[in-house]
Amino acid sequence: MAIAVRNLTKLYGSEKAVNDISFDVKTGEILGFLGPNGAGKTTTMKIITCYMPPTSGKVEVEGLDISEHSFEVRKKIGYLPEMNPLYLDMNVVEYLDYSARLHGLNNALLRSRLKEMIDVCGIADVRHKDIGELSKGFRQRVGLAQAMIHDPEVLILDEPTSGLDPNQIVEIRNLIRQLGRAKTVVLSTHILSEVQATCDRVIIINEGSIVADGTLEQLQQDFRGSEKISLEIKASTANAMTAMVPKFKEMAHVDSVEYGGQDGDLHKFSILTEKGFDIREEIFRRAVSEGWVLIEMSRKATSLEEVFRKLTTADAMNGKE
């Protein structure tokens, strides 16, 4: 286990930023930490990286407790803080050299690591420029290079793609995936597609608590709510509301039926089904037996976005009540 978090709680004054969360990150895994702004992602990361201690709870990194073995833990972690702070008046090589020295790399190792990082992160062309002159994409690359200069086992990246343009986002994601092959990576984001594009596993956190933990497929499975089936049926019925709607309603696993109006002989319906049931086949059979012509049928599967919205907004409301 690369990271083990147990009953972690952090209070700012009386406000609970992180409320009794526990999770594990396996070695070699890329974990996405997903949640709305202010959910406690950054706080959790700051605790894991030993920037500040938790109010209560335990965190182990590579089997070492963060409060007892703070220095060893910090040596094993590469950290890219939120907003990617950098010394704008230093040039790229100076800055990486500075970071490496603070990690205690000796001269020979330092030179080879520096060269490797410049190659891997694609910053060879800008290595003698001041960081203040670089574009955001390059700054992010420098931030990543800095986080990995000492070849850490664990990478903690706090919103590594925020503020980048779409091309840069793709570049940085590819870089993270490429680097993530050999390392344990925890990255936070509030962008869903990011998790889909880079992560093996996702933890959704809201108001300081974990509301979901699993692979993307698992989450989509678990939190698939009532599915929506859209229908377009051709039938010569004068009053679809009384003639057709009850026929759908009597079917098994149907929650509700909504009549969407008619256009000549075409009638539109949207049917909400119970969680986890696919009744498209039954609808087809029913249409055949009633002599309706099924023009169109589509099912809208729950996207991760909906899962996320459901988890973070419903819980937010519950919390306030």
Place this chain on the structure above:
Amino acid sequence: MKFDIKELPNVFGKLSNIGTIFKKEIRSYFNSAVAYVVMVVFLAIVGWMYTSSMFLINVASLRMMFELIPLVFLFLVPAITMRLLAEEKKAGTIELLATKPLHDWEIVTGKFLAAWALIGIALLPTLVYYITVAFLGEIDNGPVIGGYLGLMLMAGVFVAIGLLASSVTENQIVAFIVGLLLMFVFYMLDKVLIFVPDFMTSVVEYLGIDFHFSNIARGVIDSRDIIYFVSLLGFTLYCSVVSLERRKW
């Protein structure tokens, strides 16, 4: 105006964290205009005010200069120290530093030494006045050595105070003003003794930084004065470390 790191003597050893931070800060002073502005302003003020009266007094002594420099320090030192920690906090780079395997006191010490060294470098050219005066007349070397020692000790305490001011805020202007104010208070303590009740005068006088400086600048190096400077310096640096650790509260 680039400053090459290789030109710096590697005083602190290659692996030392304090040395790494020291070098980074010194380089940052010389890469930006700060170091040059500080040296030019310092030399211009001291040079003009000192030499304009030197021939009128007609005594081969640097006493006038040693009385003048602390006043210049009052404005110059906070200008040098204000960004040291405030900037790191504002930019968020303190988070990078604090998650590296190094102690907070190493950060504070490295930054303190860099700013102190810059003052030392700025003082070096004033040796020209010493050489000039020594050339023109018989000069007593005791007060000169004491004067420079006193200035460096005073600069050390001022830099530590400035660093503390910089550690309590992320606004550099606030850091400058707080630093200036604290330094001014310590500087003025032994000059306001007539307003102080009799039984407290000796305590207030002992706390005043200029009182100890003038003792040393006279060429009398007393352990009491050294203890004053060293303990005040240590205490202030300790406060900076504590202030930096506030994030953990």
